[in-house]
Amino acid sequence: MSQGSDVTAAILVIGDEILSGRTKDKNIGTIAEMLTEISVDLREVRIVPDERAEIVAAVNALRARYTYVFTSGGIGPTHDDITADSIAEAFGVGIDVDPRARAMLLERHRPEDLNEARLRMARIPDGAELIANPISKAPGFRLGNVHVMAGVPQILRAMLDEIRPTLTGNAPVISETIEAGAIPEGDFAGALTGIAAAHPVVSIGSYPSMTPEGFRNRIVVRGRDREAVAAARAAIEQLLGGLRP
Template identity: 55%
Template sequence: MTGGKAESIVTAAFLVIGDEILSGRTKDKNIGFVADYMTSLGIDLKEVRVVADIKEDIVEAVNALRQRYDYVFTSGGIGPTHDDITAESVAAAFKVPLNLDPRAVAILESHYARGQFTDARKRMARIPEGADLIENKVSKAPGFRIGNVHVMAGVPSIMQAMMDAVAPTLKTGTRMLSETVSADMPESRIAERLAAIQDAHPNTLIGSYPKATDGKFTTQIVIRARDEAVLSAAAKDVSQAVTEISG
């Protein structure tokens, strides 16, 4: 897919790979970033999965997600250690060989001092056959893109740099607009009206988010739509409902 603007909805999934995330030893910082980043591009992040460093599980997740969504982004498991198995798992998902890639080897050879490009580090130059490289301006070891799957590092600063490199190549849709209405009441008081407003405005997404402060419950109502006029009409109805219920 090439970069550019499209009027259709573009979807994505994010696959987080690593035992350290599931054990709690490492706290994920990438999911929120990717969600914000996709929203800013006009891509709908529809699903996030976290899987362990188990080849069969990674293969299953990659194949399921790449068939369901326009794009899949992964983080984690492309480092130099024995348990970094994402590259070989993605190669298995696409049923292609995993080899030392001359382009990746050249990048890493020029980055490390003589004698420092060890066998362990050469693992980071293994790329599935037919994949394109994703530039890594932080630590040089490249990610890669094969089909609609983008494989990136787990370290947040590196993953974010790779996402910046990938962004110009992505097809994007119409960005989602949003408007927030504050309600000085628990969400239970306005839930029925919000359901009716949602039914009346099917091209919107309406979410209510309760908050308790010093024992007092309030609600933030967020209306989202891709069309400004549609958004405005739904937000007006929500505001009217809040006013009427408040008395």
Template identity: 60%
Template sequence: MEDPKKGEAPATAAVLVIGDEILSGRTQDVNTRYIANYLGEIGVDLKEARVVSDDEAAIVAAVNELRARYTYVLTTGGIGPTHDDITADAVAKAFGVEIGEDPRAISLLRERFSEEELNPARRRMARIPKGAELVLNAISKAPGFWIGNVIVMAGVPVIMQAMMDTVGPQLKSGARILVETVAAGAIPEGSYAARLEEIARGRQGVSVGSYPSFTSAGVRNQIVLRSRDKDALAQAAEDVRRLLAELADQDGRR
């Protein structure tokens, strides 16, 4: 993996989830979470996640907008054998290149399918934009592809994960994003919100967020801190623990 130069800004990324089945609620998107965790482990900042329908104009617009803004765009969905799998065509249109059956992709499909099984529908999965590199997958053999800074992967989670294993080592890596979680328990967010903001402003390079959860015991809050700087993260976490201890002590004296 490539290491960023000293002082270079971390690589950034967006996820573009493509598919009517996601927007209709019939299928749950689990790919974004997997990609987010994967990128965090290698130090790539995921800045945006977007879902679009199986509409060529919408996909083209989203791809062009996102690829101009981020280091990488990772798409999932829409590269299967059916008529509504239009991602490859839309990405080719976004880049202004031709698309056609790729001999490399056909060879991969022949590893799984006989000539009789390799019907026109399955051959659709071998249509690759001109100039793209293939993204291999060990599960079904049908490849994704990588063109410019856009990485096109399958929507089926197990296949997408196999493709991430292929492309992940090729992404520009950076310092891992470290995370520390501090339990705030039943202390209301309104009690610590202002001072938490002061801590966030005072600790450069540390992001701080408060997240409530609803349990059988009532609302419980967690404060999550993220940073690439181990020392800054530890100092900010200590600030938060000190704040919560003060609030708990005040509550105990009432």
């Protein structure tokens, strides 16, 4: 919700493979669902290529605007995994192999197997806190309000479980659904705009769909003030009542 939001978030998805369509993103929905559960308002999603300048610019723009930023992708062992270096540049700090991260990798790999490529996954910006990865052990990290996570959906979900207790949300959102039936949106759109303007602390959305019974409309009122939600719902029900046969 945009009204009265104190705790906000943005998602930054990093990867040429997402932009090309080779990989279908599954992480945006996963992160958004978690944020909704803890009442953090997701306000923006960006997707950028594996280019340092693009990542740095996006991170700096988003971290200045929102309470939390969540990134996915680009922290693996290959040459195009440049997210960690880009985050370090965005914050103006150094980056090197972190002994804590190296110890985590040793839980999965033998010392002789920690080649240069695998050690890339232990390179962490100075001052960052690690995000544990119980699946493949290569950690994510948090620097400032930016949480940097893997692009592999299963690993990202595990990292979200690790950071969820550290996040603070807003007051819970109250959601009310009003069935508009087969009334076309065009019949109530103008009046609904007026109701939305008269109740600025809630959000009001109209959602048409096709069901087995035919065309149906639903109007959803969302807000954190129970009385305000109830007042908006009453106004909408009165509007619809005058339009029904």
